[in-house]
Amino acid sequence: MTDKANKQFVNEFIPRVSRTFALAIKFLPMELRHPVFTAYLLCRVADTIEDSPHIQPDDKRIRLMHLNKLLLSAADGAKTSPNDLTPLYQGINPEHGHDHRLLVESLKLFDVLAELPDEKRKIIYHWAGEMAFGMAEFSQITARHDNQIVAIDNVAQWDRYCYYVAGTVGHMLTELFISEYRFDTNAADGMLRLCDSFGLGLQKVNTIKDVPGDMARGVVFLPKDIMTKYSLTPDLLSDIKYEAPLTDFVRELTEMSGHHLDDAIEYTTFIPERLKGVRMFLAVPVLLARATLNLINKFPVQTMVGPAVKISHADVARLTAMAKLHSPSNAALKKYYSKLKARSPS
Structure with a gap:
């Protein structure tokens, strides 16, 4: 993806998945807006797995731990392939909503992340990975x-x-x-x-x-x-x-x-x-x-x-x-x- 296409992908998804965040982030200076946009969408991928009614609790934990490992590896410099991401969205219908479409198209998001400066990218991968780990821990609470x-x-x-x-x-x-x-x-x-x-x-x-x-x-x-x-x-x-x-x-x-x-x-x-x-x-x-x-x-x-x-x-x-x-x-x-x-x- 070109830099222009990267920013277009991110900018189009933000208002679809969060009106409140879209309201606040427009005030950020340009030098921060794109990295924070992208970080938010990565966190939203984890949040979608946790909240989705179309994923069973045990499967949520498996997917979130897989995301955690992917992000920790990426923070250490490993590249993410399409096959690495398939377990995150396997069986998910993108027509279930914008969140689910973002999950299915997460490879594009990782392409965007790969273009960020190393220091910022590592920060985002580390903390999004921590989030995914914790969500995996609490995923069982949603089981009645x-x-x-x-x-x-x-x-x-x-x-x-x-x-x-x-x-x-x-x-x-x-x-x-x-x-x-x-x-x-x-x-x-x-x-x-x-x-x-x-x-x-x-x-x-x-x-x-x-x-x-x-x-x-x-x-x-x-x-x-x-x-x-x-x-x-x-x-x-x-x-x-x-x-x-x-x-x-x-x-x-x-x-x-x-x-x-x-x-x-x-x-x-x-x-x-x-x-x-x-x-x-x-x-x-x-x-x-x-x-x-x-x-x-x-x-x-x-x-x-x-x-x-x-x-x-x-x-x-x-x-x-x-x-x-x-x-x-x-x-x-x-x-x-x-x-x-x-x-x-x-």
């Missing part, structure tokens, strides 16, 4: 047992799951930023210290707001030890009769998630103020996540029982505008984030 809802065992496992799904992305992006801009030691150390928490914050918000949809698939990515604290079980999360314990349960989860979002704002302040596009790329999802937590706190029972809570298109536009206004300044960004956080019902 005796028609009961399956959940994460405890908070430590919740953290571990969110690390593999999103903390790895935080590490990947941080290393890509450092590779591109060669930040000073203070900035680089601060970002590396907080990047895991940044990813956990965004993913934990997702695991809370996505409960109604996940319940329909027989799984909840929330910790059972916190449920037990409020005399709840995974199966009771959809029962409106348990309004008081559901409210307390959700409020505890949102408080924990909010601390990670606090870290995400601090992380953003380590990006030099001259890099307005990078700061905007980071600020938009954090503000959207904080606003979503506010909505979850306002409607905790609905968040569990359904229909799923979701911030409006008007709020997305408003928060994006606020990010554009405030993200260039550390003081302004912190002030606006604190104001937004204070709006959350207690």
